[in-house]
Amino acid sequence: MSKNLFVGYNERDTFMHRLSGSTKLIGFVSLSIIGMVTFDTRFLLGIFLFSIILFWKSQIKLSEISFILKVIIAFAAFNIFLVYVFSPGYGISIYGSHHMILGNPNQFFNLSWEELLYLFNVLLKYTFAVPLALIFLLTTEPSEFAASLNKIGVSYRISYSVEITLRYIPDVQRDYRTISLAQQARGYEISKKANLITRAKGAVQIILPLIFTSLDRIETVSQAMSLRRFGRHNKRTWYMARRFEMADYLAFFVIFLIVIVGVLLFKVNNGRFWNPFN
Amino acid sequence: MSNKNRSVQTVVATGIGAAIIFVLMKFIAIPTGISNTQVNVAEGFLPLLAAIYGPVAAGLAMFIGHALNDFVTYGSPWWTWVIVDGLVGVAFGLFKRQLDIQSGKISVSKLVLFNVYQVVVNFVGWVLLAPTGDILIYHEPAGKVYVQGLAAWLLNSISVAVIGTVLLVLYAKTRTKRGSLKKEK
Numbered sequence: 001m002s003k004n005l006f007v008g009y010n011e012r013d014t015f016m017h018r019l020s021g022s023t024k025l026i027g028f029v030s031l032s033i034i035g036m037v038t039f040d041t042r043f044l045l046g047i048f049l050f051s052i053i054l055f056w057k058s059q060i061k062l063s064e065i066s067f068i069l070k071v072i073i074a075f076a077a078f079n080i081f082l083v084y085v086f087s088p089g090y091g092i093s094i095y096g097s098h099h100m101i102l103g104n105p106n107q108f109f110n111l112s113w114e115e116l117l118y119l120f121n122v123l124l125k126y127t128f129a130v131p132l133a134l135i136f137l138l139t140t141e142p143s144e145f146a147a148s149l150n151k152i153g154v155s156y157r158i159s160y161s162v163e164i165t166l167r168y169i170p171d172v173q174r175d176y177r178t179i180s181l182a183q184q185a186r187g188y189e190i191s192k193k194a195n196l197i198t199r200a201k202g203a204v205q206i207i208l209p210l211i212f213t214s215l216d217r218i219e220t221v222s223q224a225m226s227l228r229r230f231g232r233h234n235k236r237t238w239y240m241a242r243r244f245e246m247a248d249y250l251a252f253f254v255i256f257l258i259v260i261v262g263v264l265l266f267k268v269n270n271g272r273f274w275n276p277f278n
Numbered sequence: 279m280s281n282k283n284r285s286v287q288t289v290v291a292t293g294i295g296a297a298i299i300f301v302l303m304k305f306i307a308i309p310t311g312i313s314n315t316q317v318n319v320a321e322g323f324l325p326l327l328a329a330i331y332g333p334v335a336a337g338l339a340m341f342i343g344h345a346l347n348d349f350v351t352y353g354s355p356w357w358t359w360v361i362v363d364g365l366v367g368v369a370f371g372l373f374k375r376q377l378d379i380q381s382g383k384i385s386v387s388k389l390v391l392f393n394v395y396q397v398v399v400n401f402v403g404w405v406l407l408a409p410t411g412d413i414l415i416y417h418e419p420a421g422k423v424y425v426q427g428l429a430a431w432l433l434n435s436i437s438v439a440v441i442g443t444v445l446l447v448l449y450a451k452t453r454t455k456r457g458s459l460k461k462e463k
Contacts (some may be wrong), residue, residue, distance in 0.1 A: 036415060036416070037415070068351065071352065083422055085422075086419050122418070127353075130353030157289045158338065160293070161293040164294060169301065207319060211298065211323060212449075218287070221290045222289075225290060231286050
């Protein structure tokens, strides 16, 4: 049931798989930050196309990600609908001009090219980072992820927490499934057939054992780690850490160029918005 | 327990706490119909994690759990909400000393006080901080984000009030009461 719910690492030999985790992490973080801030449609389209090409290059199959794509499309569509319904004239107030398609600016519900451009920007913002995130998830081995977090300056305790999270998600999930089946066998209903109260009660009957077994596990694991002297030194090395190679430096250069272009566009546009209506 | 041991425990509690939050968010969310908002069971687990392990573990665990969940469901984390969620965890953790759950005694007045505190914390987080962040960073219309914020405030407060309180009481019962042992005469 939950097999296609997740996207996870798949071993292949492509350019993206060979890049070090730190490079991909830095790339993802810097591109998503610059994309989050900018409202330049051309720039967002550019990043989107760039990430689609990378996606295609890393040979990820559509069947691996079909589920997540459906969720994202539903999420984006619903949000854009809300953004429009709550203030259809928002585009006009941002761009300061009105080129109407339907209605006039004095009505509440109207449609202008400005609003359409704004909505298109919002859609791009919801989606442009998705291919990058998927590439990152599908081409980076989970244990290398913690090593790369540490490499880019996150303290090793926090990196190790992330590593523990990734390590224990499958365990907690398995516990959850076992407990859920056991409780359902005893008659607790958690499916859509039941009403809200019954479902809530059913959920509590599952999370109680789940949480209490997990608290025991925290105890055991932290004792084991103390015995092995975790946290003794200020630094630690990682088995999965990778050295930067030529390709990584090349990637850094490309990322740097894209970010610089994004920053320069703020100057050119006099702000975060690209305004084609002037 | 020494300081070193406690820091190891914080690391582990953060990691496993985040894994639990991730699984709870992924599987036991009861949808309400308003986008991005559901009765979040993970939110109800947060007070217990905060009461046992403190602000750092609770804040980081919520941050990591929420970010990972967004990552694998929506492709990219919705940073403003992820950060606010982490801050709410920190705020719950700051109440650790008042709650003093390890003593095994948890009175009604403590629980009432905690619930007043959590409603205020959720208000500051979801009605003031999160929507303002959405407007500044994502430039979304104010009406939409404030409605979402209000919904999140109500649902999270209810989740913490019901599930959170139940968990706190049940956990306190498993602790040995302080002063329960007496020297025989």
